[in-house]
Amino acid sequence: MDAHELYRAGVAAIRDRNDLAEGRRLLTEALRQDPTNDAGWLWLARTLRDPAKQMRCVQQALKANPNNAQAQAFKARLEARLGGDRLLDPAAPSVVPQDAAERVQAYLEQAQARLRAGDPEGALAAWLDALSLQPDHPMALPQAVRYLSRQLRWDDVKALLQRALEAGTTRPSVYLTAIDLHQRLGEFGEADDVRRRLARLPTADEAIVADIVDHFLDEDQVHEAYDALKAAVEIHPKSQKLLLRLGNLCHEMEARQEAAMYYERAARLGVRTREGREADARLEQYAPPLTDRERGSLLLAWREALGVGLLFLLMAWQDAGLNFYRLGPMRWLGVAAGLVGGYLLVTATSSPQQRPLARLLGGRPPAPADDGGVSQLPVMPPAARLIFGLVGVTLIAIAFYLVFPTAITLVTQPNPPGFYIPSFAEVFG
Amino acid sequence: MVGDILFFFLFILQIILILFLSSLVLPTPIGDTGGVRYRTIPWMTFLLILVNAIVFLAWQAPNLYQGAQAIEDGDQRGFMMIYQYVVQLWTYGYRTVFLRDGVGIGAFSTFTSMFMHGDVWHLLGNMIYLWTFGRRVEDACGSWRYLAFYLLAGMVANLGWSVLNRAQPDLPAVGASGAISGVMGAYLILFPGALVTCFWGIGMVLRLPAVLVLMVVRGSAMRGVPVWRWTVRLPAFMLLLFFLVVNALPSFDVIQRGQDYGGVNTVAHLIGFLAALVIFLYVRKDLLVRYFSGRFV
Numbered sequence: 001m002d003a004h005e006l007y008r009a010g011v012a013a014i015r016d017r018n019d020l021a022e023g024r025r026l027l028t029e030a031l032r033q034d035p036t037n038d039a040g041w042l043w044l045a046r047t048l049r050d051p052a053k054q055m056r057c058v059q060q061a062l063k064a065n066p067n068n069a070q071a072q073a074f075k076a077r078l079e080a081r082l083g084g085d086r087l088l089d090p091a092a093p094s095v096v097p098q099d100a101a102e103r104v105q106a107y108l109e110q111a112q113a114r115l116r117a118g119d120p121e122g123a124l125a126a127w128l129d130a131l132s133l134q135p136d137h138p139m140a141l142p143q144a145v146r147y148l149s150r151q152l153r154w155d156d157v158k159a160l161l162q163r164a165l166e167a168g169t170t171r172p173s174v175y176l177t178a179i180d181l182h183q184r185l186g187e188f189g190e191a192d193d194v195r196r197r198l199a200r201l202p203t204a205d206e207a208i209v210a211d212i213v214d215h216f217l218d219e220d221q222v223h224e225a226y227d228a229l230k231a232a233v234e235i236h237p238k239s240q241k242l243l244l245r246l247g248n249l250c251h252e253m254e255a256r257q258e259a260a261m262y263y264e265r266a267a268r269l270g271v272r273t274r275e276g277r278e279a280d281a282r283l284e285q286y287a288p289p290l291t292d293r294e295r296g297s298l299l300l301a302w303r304e305a306l307g308v309g310l311l312f313l314l315m316a317w318q319d320a321g322l323n324f325y326r327l328g329p330m331r332w333l334g335v336a337a338g339l340v341g342g343y344l345l346v347t348a349t350s351s352p353q354q355r356p357l358a359r360l361l362g363g364r365p366p367a368p369a370d371d372g373g374v375s376q377l378p379v380m381p382p383a384a385r386l387i388f389g390l391v392g393v394t395l396i397a398i399a400f401y402l403v404f405p406t407a408i409t410l411v412t413q414p415n416p417p418g419f420y421i422p423s424f425a426e427v428f429g
Numbered sequence: 430m431v432g433d434i435l436f437f438f439l440f441i442l443q444i445i446l447i448l449f450l451s452s453l454v455l456p457t458p459i460g461d462t463g464g465v466r467y468r469t470i471p472w473m474t475f476l477l478i479l480v481n482a483i484v485f486l487a488w489q490a491p492n493l494y495q496g497a498q499a500i501e502d503g504d505q506r507g508f509m510m511i512y513q514y515v516v517q518l519w520t521y522g523y524r525t526v527f528l529r530d531g532v533g534i535g536a537f538s539t540f541t542s543m544f545m546h547g548d549v550w551h552l553l554g555n556m557i558y559l560w561t562f563g564r565r566v567e568d569a570c571g572s573w574r575y576l577a578f579y580l581l582a583g584m585v586a587n588l589g590w591s592v593l594n595r596a597q598p599d600l601p602a603v604g605a606s607g608a609i610s611g612v613m614g615a616y617l618i619l620f621p622g623a624l625v626t627c628f629w630g631i632g633m634v635l636r637l638p639a640v641l642v643l644m645v646v647r648g649s650a651m652r653g654v655p656v657w658r659w660t661v662r663l664p665a666f667m668l669l670l671f672f673l674v675v676n677a678l679p680s681f682d683v684i685q686r687g688q689d690y691g692g693v694n695t696v697a698h699l700i701g702f703l704a705a706l707v708i709f710l711y712v713r714k715d716l717l718v719r720y721f722s723g724r725f726v
Contacts, residue, residue: 037602070701213709266470299604300714302575304710304711304714307578307710314584314585315539318528318584321529321531322528322529322588350571404535404536404537407536410531410535411534411535411537417530417531419526419527421519422519424512428508428511
């Protein structure tokens with residue numbers, strides 16, 4: 001191909017296919033053959049990111065044609081940028097000194113004036129001047145990016161965004177724009193890097209984090225999604241939405257304990273919200289978070305029965321006139337009946353998987369849907385539970401009768417023995 | 430009729446005013462910050478409040494308040510009504526003589542006394558505390574275990590009063606405060622770090638400079654924190670340990686020297702509070718395991 005064909009092919013690659021690398025290669029070859037093509041030098045400058053290299057291209061264009069107005073404007077912009085870079089303070093992008101803030105404002109006004117005068121390149125130069133002082137300026141950056149995008153000057157857009165990100169901007173919109181740009185340019189790895197940074201940003205709200213997680217999940221990058229959510233949860237520890245999402249993700253990853261922990265944290269924040277209720281409902285799938293050893297424990301069941309027995313023992317003691325020696329066999333039998341009745345009731349209601357009782361009674365392991373499929377212990381058959389429950393209630397009723405013989409006699413006999421009650425005269429003097 | 434309505438309205442207004450004034454000095458708990466986790470309706474706490482209210486309002490209060498009103502109006506029948514109220518207390522209150530001599534309703538008085546109250550202030554004070562602390566304890570236990578624990582704590586409180594009280598051994602004890610002290614003790618054991626929302630005038634005033642200082646020191650970290658609030662949140666352990674100390678000190682006097690503290694049964698409060706040590710027999714199995722693994726909600 002001759003120089004002119006190479007030039008046309010290079011411009012087409014840049015303008016039509018947005019293939020900057022191919023455009024750069026073709027234009028370099030064309031300009032090697034014909035270094036007097038001033039338009040070619042300007043196109044080549046647009047494929048470069050480094051302003052110094054761009055300046056060398058523009059100078060070549062002006063050398064070939066000193067009257068090229070576009071090259072002159074380009075040069076002026078580059079000079080402003082190269083000068084402005086020296087003013088840049090990457091450590092504090094959003095905190096601008098007073099005089100710098102005034103200068104930024106002056107540049108913005110200048111940009112508006114240039115726009116009104118129909119000079120968008122001049123406006124761009126002013127925006128760039130403003131951005132050299134504050135790389136993430138909320139007005140200058142979007143306008144400059146919009147203008148450059150319309151011109152398909154992607155490297156310039158990328159450079160601007162990169163500078164704002166490197167300066168540590170906390171504006172999520174800058175990150176989102178950078179992600180869009182990388183996606184558009186096919187730089188998916190870079191886009192994911194920016195997503196990871198955005199997920200850790202305190203200013204990124206729940207919806208943004210959710211979008212990032214959705215993206216990673218769509219791409220089957222489950223661990224990336226997990227890392228992003230976990231980082232976001234550390235920054236937003238009171239976000240029920242994120243905690244619930246992380247719980248759900250852990251559940252899908254079969255990290256049950258971790259899922260339960262996040263559901264619990266979400267539920268702790270209150271069950272009045274939709275997320276709180278959902279976390280609570282999910283937690284129910286994990287509750288009781290017991291191992292089979294605990295589910296099958298006789299000791300844990302007898303613990304509750306002991307509570308019932310203690311209640312009856314205190315009742316018996318009072319009925320025996322606060323004297324243990326006077327309890328007698330019937331009251332002791334009542335206490336024992338209360339203890340056994342309590343155990344049967346507890347077994348029937350909340351501990352139907354005790355070993356070896358449940359197996360002896362012909363129980364089977366629960367269906368996975370019933371308890372999340374975590375238990376292998378057999379559960380007592382419903383009929384056995386019903387019988388246990390009925391016998392338990394009956395024994396408790398009998399126990400009540402047995403531990404309160406004196407009190408029952410007192411309230412049922414027609415003439416109970418008298419006791420002191422102050423007389424009317426004593427009360428009213 | 431209009432007079433009755435006006436009387437009732439003024440009576441309620443008086444109650445609110447006195448509650449407000451008393452809460453200026455001492456914190457009055459009205460709720461806790463932890464939501465009920467496993468149940469949306471703590472129906473056993475509701476039921477206990479309802480039964481206590483019905484027993485007092487439908488059975489005791491007519492004799493007490495109508496009698497007092499009648500006496501004020503010069504009606505001599507008022508004395509008889511007041512006397513009926515006294516007889517109710519001495520017949521169904523908790524008295525050692527019922528147990529030791531096998532008279533009256535015997536050991537049944539341990540249950541009847543738990544649902545009776547001396548006056549409307551006694552009832553209101555107890556029910557506010559039961560509402561504040563009972564719901565989460567019920568949630569941790571389940572309704573029926575919670576009922577068993579409540580009865581046990583009340584019974585232990587009565588027994589403590591009966592065995593340790595040397596001030597007036599045959600004076601009838603009434604009120605749910607022993608059982609409710611047990612519930613409060615259980616709350617302290619289960620949720621020591623919870624924040625309890627209180628009306629507390631002094632606390633509200635003290636909070637103001639503290640918030641202002643923190644706003645200066647911590648800056649943006651305090652964004653969204655209101656400068657003034659009509660309630661303060663106190664850590665449960667602080668509030669409950671204060672309650673324990675306030676009841677323990679006079680209890681020692683009652684036990685050792687037979688001092689009387691104006692009809693307030695501090696011994697029953699103290700012993701009921703200590704009865705909470707057996708709460709682990711009543712907490713649900715899954716929550717017990719979570720509690721000891723450090724993941725209790």
